[in-house]
Amino acid sequence: MVSDPALAPLAERWARYAPLSKGDRDAILALPFRRKEVGRDHHLVREGQAPQNCCLLLEGFAFRHKVTRDGARQIISIHLPGELVDLQNSLLGLADHNVQTLTRAVVATIPQAALQELMDRQPAVARAMWIETLIDSSIFREWVVNVGRRDAQTRVAHLLCELLLRMEAAGLTREHGYDLPLTQAQLADCTGLTPVHVNRVLKALRGKGLISLESRSLRVLDLHALRAAGDFSELYLHHQPQALAAQAGAAG
Amino acid sequence: MVSDPALAPLAERWARYAPLSKGDRDAILALPFRRKEVGRDHHLVREGQAPQNCCLLLEGFAFRHKVTRDGARQIISIHLPGELVDLQNSLLGLADHNVQTLTRAVVATIPQAALQELMDRQPAVARAMWIETLIDSSIFREWVVNVGRRDAQTRVAHLLCELLLRMEAAGLTREHGYDLPLTQAQLADCTGLTPVHVNRVLKALRGKGLISLESRSLRVLDLHALRAAGDFSELYLHHQPQALAAQAGAAG
DNA sequence: CGTTAATTTGAGACCATTCAATTTCGGTGG
């Protein structure tokens, strides 16, 4: 059985979080999975369920969200191609939130049992997976700050900055431009605002010359000003995990 | 060198997250640490730093927070005695937020290197630590929803419910009552509100007979109604981690 | 090319904020 290259991006990203041996990489590439094409708004995980599989986004975008009693929806995070959207369920058992596709997507569903086995047998991979969940966690913290203590324009600008940097890291941008995978209603659900107000905020950001945005195609015209408008500082994305350096330093 | 019982609560809590062997427990109890008494508002971790130690709260309360450009503070989580407040820094390197004591506290500072070694040598302990960070993560997600999509009264009621359940789990309550370790200004920083409005909300909750609160002593008079007022559902606290059951089931 | 979703704009209402002042609480020293 030849290892399928579909999981190569996974091995590649995890290798950025922790040093992986050839054996580690091979074990990742040998994970069993089922490739699945799904439409927009497809539910990958439902709150309260105990999923038996983990979903790796091969193509397309997804988001996690919760719904309050009176039907308001809060989006908790956005996921880009190459990300495992529900790793935590393997360890926590019951899903505490929903995961849904933003766009048409291709996912690889990996049996949780296989992931458990991988964690058990390849501690370095487990370490990398842990770090991935910790970076998720850091992004959640920043989102708490964003919706809790920033005004509407700052919130939206901050989100657009975050997406720019993460898209760049994923190779999905060209010259500070990317295809925004969110409707204005979904931007509102990310930022705790109403769609109407998001529309006005975007108009203001356009008016100031910070961005251009038409038919979902976003371009950041003045990154410095957008970062300032969004009170944005990228430390929380941990794109240069210090752990690697620290480990290398400790080993040398 | 006899193992100090000070770390026993840590071993106990981690054992709830993953099955620990005698060797695992001994390794935890053998961790080196320095006991330190600190005053209120003492900084345990500062954003941007690369801490060399982890802080275990032995007595007292702490909180994590970030400050926006214009000086607004958002509290991201509250920590009870027995919790490791900055485990993630061992793996991420640079702290992306501040940690500060809410009250006078006693902490055990554990060298990160020792924790790293523990993770490497006792995979079951590493697993438990990972699960602890995942539960943290789930609480962050709920807080995003709380500040993003709930009105003021619901936010405060939700927070009071969360604290009640966590205090109960830590054995810090009597008859639905506990000592609230937060000022109204700090409650405001948790919920993304102003101190003035928190005061009015608390008055309303008292007026409805849901709680009594005087001089920091809180009693939940009508838990059912407070849960309803706070749109509260405890799934996200993962107080009964399903992973344990799942692992036991898989092993049996 | 029709149909539905998404975006855009306006006007009025409201929840939470800001600003300001007063009262109460908690701790400390005389």
Added chain:
DNA sequence: CCACCGAAATTGAATGGTCTCAAATTAACG
């Protein structure tokens, strides 16, 4: 033990950022 002081809590009045409601326009998609 009481007086004092700063911090915390409380209350009022006015402002304002965001929401709600409603309608029109444009874009997306089969």
